[in-house]
Amino acid sequence: MKRCVLIPLLLALFVVGVFPATVDTVSVFSKKMEKEIKTVVIKPQSYDGENTFPVLYLLHGYSDRYDGWVNKVPQIRELSDQYGVIIVCPDGAFGSWYFDSPVDPAFQFETFVSKELITWVDNNYKTVASREGRAITGLSMGGHGGLYLAFRNQDVFGACGSMSGGVDIRPFPNNWDIAKRIGSQRDYPERWEENTVMGLLHLLTPDALKIIIDCGTEDFFFAVNERLHDELLYRNIPHDYITRPGAHNWEYWSNAVKYQVLFFSEYFKSRQ
Numbered sequence: 724m725k726r727c728v729l730i731p732l733l734l735a736l737f738v739v740g741v742f743p744a745t746v747d748t749v750s751v752f753s754k755k756m757e758k759e760i761k762t763v764v765i766k767p768q769s770y771d772g773e774n775t776f777p778v779l780y781l782l783h784g785y786s787d788r789y790d791g792w793v794n795k796v797p798q799i800r801e802l803s804d805q806y807g808v809i810i811v812c813p814d815g816a817f818g819s820w821y822f823d824s825p826v827d828p829a830f831q832f833e834t835f836v837s838k839e840l841i842t843w844v845d846n847n848y849k850t851v852a853s854r855e856g857r858a859i860t861g862l863s864m865g866g867h868g869g870l871y872l873a874f875r876n877q878d879v880f881g882a883c884g885s886m887s888g889g890v891d892i893r894p895f896p897n898n899w900d901i902a903k904r905i906g907s908q909r910d911y912p913e914r915w916e917e918n919t920v921m922g923l924l925h926l927l928t929p930d931a932l933k934i935i936i937d938c939g940t941e942d943f944f945f946a947v948n949e950r951l952h953d954e955l956l957y958r959n960i961p962h963d964y965i966t967r968p969g970a971h972n973w974e975y976w977s978n979a980v981k982y983q984v985l986f987f988s989e990y991f992k993s994r995q
């Protein structure tokens with residue numbers, strides 16, 4: 724009888740790898756939004772409850788949710804193991820754009836991710852609880868979120884990135900619920916200027932943040948990423964910029980995320 728249980732168990736361990744990263748799904752209360760927000764936390768296999776680990780906040784895109792990354796790219800568990808990094812994937816709602824919405828109290832995701840969630844994660848896991856131990860990135864809406872939140876909260880994050888990011892929202896006034904979050908571009912042009920990544924470059928000084936940007940040449944966000952890269956060069960802001968053939972899809976992101984985690988791991992090591 725014991726053998727019947729043991730053999731499938733050993734086979735399962737063989738398939739998924741021995742002692743792989745652990746995936747926790749947690750609910751974190753947002754005081755500002757007065758609701759629980761689901762979040763996935765991936766702990767590396769070396770997480771022992773004694774030593775502290777750096778944390779990568781990994782944001783999903785428009786129309787997705789907290790478990791999108793781990794379900795569509797399960798290999799991120801191996802990246803967590805390989806680099807000894809905790810990966811945290813918060814829910815960013817169907818289309819929050821990670822803003823604190825000036826028009827809707829139910830969408831206060833800048834405060835949630837960059838304050839409430841950080842505090843919760845640092846209180847509930849053994850983390851390197853400083854900007855030197857935190858990075859943030861994501862895809863598409865989450866690529867905008869990774870740069871937007873880090874540029875505006877440089878005391879919280881030391882490194883940031885974007886994959887296929889909507890790094891300039893201004894050419895897309897009628898898309899993906901952005902106007903629902905900050906008002907229409909026609910009525911509130913200043914909000915669109917102040918809340919687009921391209922409008923926040925004045926907040927950067929050389930080497931204050933480590934930055935990595937990646938976008939495929941067939942992506943509808945390619946042109947805005949090229950412009951961001953040019954503008955960062957013009958302003959003398961060091962950054963890694965990767966582009967290769969590819970479109971706005973999971974085939975692209977499942978590859979891009981490997982380079983992002985490597986980049987952040989190098990940053991974390993350099994700050995130890």
Ligand SMILES: N[C@@H](CCC(=O)N[C@@H](CSC=O)C(=O)NCC(=O)O)C(=O)O
Pocket residue numbers: 784785786787791862863864865889899971
């Ligand atoms: N659907 C993707 C997530 C990314 C996504 O939905 N992106 C939008 C653009 S806004 C950024 O998040 C998109 O591709 N919309 C389709 C269009 O043609 O505009 C997923 O699978 O998670």
